[in-house]
Amino acid sequence: MADDISIGQFTDxxxxxxxxxxxxxxxxxxxALLTATGYAAGKRVTVVVNANNVVIQTRFTDDVTDLSYAELAAAITAAGQDAAAQIQRRTREMVDDLRAQTARLPKLSEFVPGLPDVREMLPVRPEVSTAPPSARRSAEAEDTDPPMVFTDVAPWDHTHAPKRQSDVSESGW
Structure with missing residues (x-):
């Protein structure tokens, strides 16, 4: 009878x-079908992104020429980021719904004692920066370790070193 219950539980x-x-x-x-539209500069700039946050359309109104190049660049960036944020929000809502559904499922450890919970093993996705590349480089430079300095080495004058073939390989290779 205990085997029948185990088989029934496993089937469920x-x-x-x-x-x-x-x-x-x-x-x-x-x-995968999601798209989002972001607007900026009083809706003079429109950017549409797909589910992967890839820009699939950019539109300007006729009066966009009132903007300077710097204002236009900032507006395109802002509209794209707005659209991307919409995709992220909608995707997060979908993932949260899935998590709520899977939370109702029993854990494998309830059926096989000692098995780890797969959900606990999943890594947490790091936040992605929206800073421009130049700002990222300076932030990355602050986070990097200082260069290695070797103190117990013998100096070598590479400018006057004798020219000889390597012992590692033949010149005919």
């Missing part, structure tokens, strides 16, 4: 996992 678990995988597949298909 497999069915729940199949349904969970189907939910994930549906959410992925739905997420």
């Amino acid at each position: 678990l497999m069915e729940m996992m199949r349904m969970g995988v189907e939910s994930i597949a549906r959410a992925q298909e739905k997420q």
Whole structure:
């Protein structure tokens, strides 16, 4: 009788996992269709991004020529970031819905004692910077370790060193 319960529980678990995988597949298909539109400079600049936050369309109104190049560049960046933030928000909502669904599933450790919970093993995605590349370089430079300094080395004058072939390889290679 205990074996029948275990088999029944395992069958239920497999069915729940199949349904969970189907939910994930549906959410992925739905997420892949997402687009978002961002506006800036009084809606004179419009940027549309896809689910991967790739710009798929940029539009300007006729009066965009009132903007300086710097204002136009800032407006394009702001509109793109606005659209990307919308995609991130909508994707996060979809992921939260999936997490709520999977939270109802029993953990594998409930069926096989000692097995780790897969959810606890998943890494947390780091935040992505929206700073321009020049600002990132200066921030990265602050975060890097200082260069290595070797103090127990013999000096070598490379300018007067004899020219000889390497012992490592033949010249005919």
